[in-house]
Amino acid sequence: MSLAALAETIARRKGADPDKSWTARLLASPEMAAEKFGEEAVEAIIEAVKGDRDRLVSEAADVIYHLLVMCAVNDITLADIERELERRSAQSGLAEKAARDQKSRG
Numbered sequence: 189m190s191l192a193a194l195a196e197t198i199a200r201r202k203g204a205d206p207d208k209s210w211t212a213r214l215l216a217s218p219e220m221a222a223e224k225f226g227e228e229a230v231e232a233i234i235e236a237v238k239g240d241r242d243r244l245v246s247e248a249a250d251v252i253y254h255l256l257v258m259c260a261v262n263d264i265t266l267a268d269i270e271r272e273l274e275r276r277s278a279q280s281g282l283a284e285k286a287a288r289d290q291k292s293r294g
Contacts, residue, residue: 195256195266202260214257221261225254 189197197211204212214221232247256266279287 191252191256191266194253195260198253198256198260199265211257214254215261218258218261221254221258225251225258228254 198215201209201211202215204215206213206216214224228247228250232244232251235244235247259265259269
C-alpha cells in the first residue's frame with residue numbers, strides 16, 4: 189500500500205463508527221491518537237537500537253500509520269506534509285535545521 193492510499197483510507201474513516209474501526213476510534217480521540225503515535229515511535233527506536241531489521245520494518249509501518257492518523261485528527265493531510273518536505277528540499281538540511289532551531293528560540 190502506498191502512503192497516498194493509506195492516507196486516503198484514514199480520511200475515509202473519519203466519521204465511521206469507532207466501535208467498528210480502530211482508525212475511527214483513534215480519529216475520535218486526539219489524545220489517544222497522539223499517545224499511540226508516541227508508543228509506536230518508542231517501539232521503533234527500541235528495535236533500531238536492537239538492530240532487528242524485520243521488527244524495525246514492522247514498527248516503522250506502525251509509526252507511519254499512527255503519524256498519518258494523528259495528523260488527520262488535526263486536519264493535516266499527506267499533501268500538506270509533502271509540500272513542507274518540498275519546501276525544505278530547496279535548502280541544505282543543515283541550513284534548514286538551523287533556521288528551525290533559531291525560529292523555536294526566538
